[in-house]
Amino acid sequence: MLSKLWKKKASMMVGIDIGSYAVKAVLLSQGDNGYILEDYAIEPMPRGAVIDREIQDIEAVGKVIAKIRKKISTSIKESAIAVSGQTVITKVIYMDVALSDEELAGQIEIEADSLIPYPLDEVSLDFEKLSVNESDPSKINVLLSAARTESIGARVEALESGGFSTKVVDVESYAISRTYDLCLSQLPDDASNKMVAMVDLGATMTLFSAANENEHVFSRDQLFGGEQYTRSIVSYYNQSFEEAENAKVKGDLPPNYRFEVLAPFHTILVQQIRRAIQMFLTSSGFDKVDYLLISGGTALVEGVQELLTEELGIYTVIADPFNDMEFAAKIDEDELAKVAPQLMVASGLALRSFSPWHI
Template identity: 40%
Template sequence: MFDFFKDHAPPLIGVDISSTTVKMVELADDGKGAYRLERYAIAPLPRDAVVDGNIASLEHVSETIRRAWKLMGTREKNIALALPAAAVISKKVNMLAGLSEMEMELQVEAEANQYIPFSLDEVNIDFQILDTVPNNPQNVEVLIAASKKERIEDRIAVAEEAGLKAVVMDVETYATEAAYSLAASQLPNAGSDQTVMIVDVGAQMMHINVLHDNQSVYTREQPFGGNQLTQEVIRRYGLSPEEAEIAKRKGGLPDNYDAEVLQPFVQSLAMEIARAAQLFTNSTQFGIDHIMLAGGCASIAGADEAVGARTQLHTVTANPFANIALAKHINATQLAADAPSLMIACGLAMRRFDA
């Protein structure tokens, strides 16, 4: 039952399976106690291979993973995967410090019985000790995470079908937070004593994670993403979904695309983020100091400026690799464009270095 988190992972690759792509990141030690980006790859998924975070086509997803792994040019076959936050029930509880592992497992199981709405036989549960409870050193804060076994087994199956071995199963939210620890170098004082709203805009969903003093205090998802831009390209220019995705990435659309299609989408994106920021500030005691854009849509030229103008908040585009060493073969210009969409894969790759 207790196999959701792992304290230490062997050398591995972080693999992010989104609704439109498979992204891989491999990190290494630069010899000075810091990270080096060794290699990365992004491979597009066939349409509807992954739907609402669920793997709908094992064959297509495993083939895409295999293709991305070959693009990486690595020999490493151990990988870390993540589940969407919506597929995981998580809860933080306080427990007495100094409990044995067996005593803690029994208490975790008792806690899980109270808040998991289905039989424990149907789920995988694990826990991780976070820290001593402030003002109460006799207690520790423990994160409990649970997910239905079938969600985990589907991801393990596509990895195995691709010839790889899943040795870590994480949660996308936690992987993003891990990568943020690198991307925070883009912010004043690395985000310490400040409130940062990370907005990961994918194809279908906008994932919001607000950190105060580098600790998560708020998460939310809302339906908005790059698919809306894709659908408008399809409607306006008569392209297939596959052609529209390629045209978005590589160009070749008519001259009116930027003014009549892309910029209205960017403004809609900025408005959605402004609403999310307002909702957060209205429902908590925090104000927002910075917004960090991640996900594929964050790479759209001018998106950060539009969000900053709409929200009147300092806005940056996430780049967890901005201040780490790069292997010689990596194209820094291309990486800067790809980096916002690699946050989850980067955070998963960091599990290699967990103590």
């Protein structure tokens, strides 16, 4: 019943984030003073090969991953990847604390049939015991994760064709949450005792996670990202998508772009994040978010950090998962600084080398 890929723990793995615009990879090791960034790579994705985080062209994605394989100069071929989007379901359910693992597995399969809107023979399931339920000590909180087997299989096949073997399949929002400790030093000293929201702003997907006093308490993803900004440039200045994306990255836009395309995108971005925060507060019972960590390529759009601090009234920082790390000699720190916020998911996946946690 359970996919072994979801549980197996490797000694050292490359974290590989397969996105709509690029594949990002991170390799970490562990030294006496903490983690060491051994290598990283980013390789652009052909348009249409991945849509809304679902692989449409396995062969094309495999070719991109093969380029990543050549850039990551290491003998390590084991990898951790992640799934996200509408085909991924995670829920905390409550089970009898006295059940053995075998009994729990059987009971969860029964529960999953009513919780998951897909036939069970089309999904891969995994679960993990969390903690005894505070309200009812006879129950234990159990994290149930499910994803379409087809979605997992496409990723595994693309990784294999690119020269990697897949040892862990994670959930992207959990990978983001796992980087919380890496970024904590960027926030004020009291952050470990506060509510911290993490928002990863990708090309087409926004991942929202929240941690309260160092404990992961919420995650959600939604279809929204920087592609909307690119499409505005396409429409307003009559450029091709590739020209617009290049102009956005290089800042090579007409003088009035701040008023014509940037300000409207800023407005939509604030609305999306405000809505995500409100949904979290409403569903969780918490009353506020104290700090906000933003990451992903869209976090680097001009003025986003300052905008969110001002409009939401929440101290906002652009996340850098390598802020306190040592670097291998080959790492160009200036080049890394330009892309570090885009490597959050890959970094969270690379951390699976050192911990079997669900986040």
